[in-house]
Amino acid sequence: MVKFETQVGIIGAGPAGLMLSHLLHQHGITSIVLEAKNRAYCEERVRAGVLEHTSVEMLRNAGIAHRLDREGLRHEGIDLGLHGYLHRIPFVELTGKAVTVYGQQEVVKDLISQRLSDGGDLRFECGEISVHDFEEDRPSIHVDKEDNVDVISCDYIAGCDGFHGISRSSIPPRALTVYDRTYPFAWLGILAEAAPSREELIYMHHERGFALYSMRAPRITRLYLQCKPDVDLAEWSDDRIWNELHTRLGCSDGWRPTEGKILQKGVTGMRSFVVEPLQFGRLFLAGDAAHIVPPTGAKGMNLAFADVHYLAEALRAKYRDNDEAKLDAYSATCLSRIWKAQRFSWWMTSLLHLFYDASPFDRKRQVAELQYVMSSRAAATSLAENYVGLPLD
Numbered sequence: 001m002v003k004f005e006t007q008v009g010i011i012g013a014g015p016a017g018l019m020l021s022h023l024l025h026q027h028g029i030t031s032i033v034l035e036a037k038n039r040a041y042c043e044e045r046v047r048a049g050v051l052e053h054t055s056v057e058m059l060r061n062a063g064i065a066h067r068l069d070r071e072g073l074r075h076e077g078i079d080l081g082l083h084g085y086l087h088r089i090p091f092v093e094l095t096g097k098a099v100t101v102y103g104q105q106e107v108v109k110d111l112i113s114q115r116l117s118d119g120g121d122l123r124f125e126c127g128e129i130s131v132h133d134f135e136e137d138r139p140s141i142h143v144d145k146e147d148n149v150d151v152i153s154c155d156y157i158a159g160c161d162g163f164h165g166i167s168r169s170s171i172p173p174r175a176l177t178v179y180d181r182t183y184p185f186a187w188l189g190i191l192a193e194a195a196p197s198r199e200e201l202i203y204m205h206h207e208r209g210f211a212l213y214s215m216r217a218p219r220i221t222r223l224y225l226q227c228k229p230d231v232d233l234a235e236w237s238d239d240r241i242w243n244e245l246h247t248r249l250g251c252s253d254g255w256r257p258t259e260g261k262i263l264q265k266g267v268t269g270m271r272s273f274v275v276e277p278l279q280f281g282r283l284f285l286a287g288d289a290a291h292i293v294p295p296t297g298a299k300g301m302n303l304a305f306a307d308v309h310y311l312a313e314a315l316r317a318k319y320r321d322n323d324e325a326k327l328d329a330y331s332a333t334c335l336s337r338i339w340k341a342q343r344f345s346w347w348m349t350s351l352l353h354l355f356y357d358a359s360p361f362d363r364k365r366q367v368a369e370l371q372y373v374m375s376s377r378a379a380a381t382s383l384a385e386n387y388v389g390l391p392l393d
């Protein structure tokens, strides 16, 4: 058995765990990050792509936005589409703010490289993890690997290990309330080697199902199709995917997405999930470990950043001023923002997807709602202010 000491033990090297470790370092607080997978896996996993204005500001304030500012694509609006007709939601005109398209894996690369150059303790492929004594003053994390156990003794544990991690499931179920909703559809996502042929994203409502046109870089597009959750990818040849994308995204002015080699394909299930509270003793949950949103509002990674912003501020107040008020309020502070993002993500999902069992009334009502957002400045402003990110209180 080998023993280690740190102030905060962090489980998971995703956006939440890495950002927390970086923010704590800036406040002079030590941490060890324990990650199950290897570094390449963390750096290459293709996931989210849109950073709220709020997250970009946070990354800038934290001094890790150099590459983001160089390579990130500033988007000043999005197009909403209804059966081929587009209507632009001009974020900057409505809110004064924009969003930035920059892949999650790029943020993760930037954070890993910064932590390592700051001498941070990041342990990849760390082995089997368990958490202990988090109802006591000195909790610990045990890491089991090849007949050896490392014991990391700490003041606090941050569970940043995503939806399938061990942190949430280590809390007695009686202490948690779960709010869960699954949707009857999923997204088939592709990454294609094709230069974007539009400057902004299109969220298209179509009678065959929702489609999203997005991008990652000057030569890479990212596209999604609503599909059944049990879809068999083997049945989706590249040709079939492009045909369906042309049908759903094709615009009345003749625009079609440009085709290119498909570099990656995957299916993402859709669910809304929140666990309350986000704290049990000295174990704090952050990011996907505590909540999942359907991807339509692009909120997942942004919410993870907001959680760790609050957690880092609370730990700073504790270590600097011995003030625990923010730690005590952590769960309630995060949940207020989480539920607003849940509402927005649910609303964007409901507005744009085809609900296979919808009645004729529901379909008419859904189209009317979309037409309302496309015609009302007040409704468009509400969408825009949520999309660019509500301010951190």
Ligand code: FAD
Pocket: 011, 012, 013, 014, 015, 016, 017, 034, 035, 036, 037, 042, 046, 047, 048, 049, 050, 104, 129, 160, 161, 162, 163, 164, 165, 166, 267, 268, 286, 287, 288, 289, 295, 297, 298, 299, 300, 301, 302, 304
């Ligand atoms: P994660 O990124 O999940 O990181 C958790 C880390 O903990 C992982 O590296 C994992 O390997 C590690 N871990 C897990 N268990 C253990 C353990 N027992 N011990 C040690 N380490 C462990 N959001 C959007 O906004 N837009 C999108 O397009 C989008 N697409 C997505 C596609 C997919 C397939 C998925 C799964 C999510 C997507 N999301 C999207 C959501 C977004 O990626 C997440 O909200 C974001 O990754 C949350 O960051 P996190 O750090 O909380 O969790």
Ligand code: DHB
Pocket: 047, 048, 049, 050, 201, 212, 214, 215, 222, 295, 296, 297, 298, 299
């Ligand atoms: C992307 C993902 C989203 O969920 C979204 O709403 C917009 C863009 C993307 O991966 O590019």
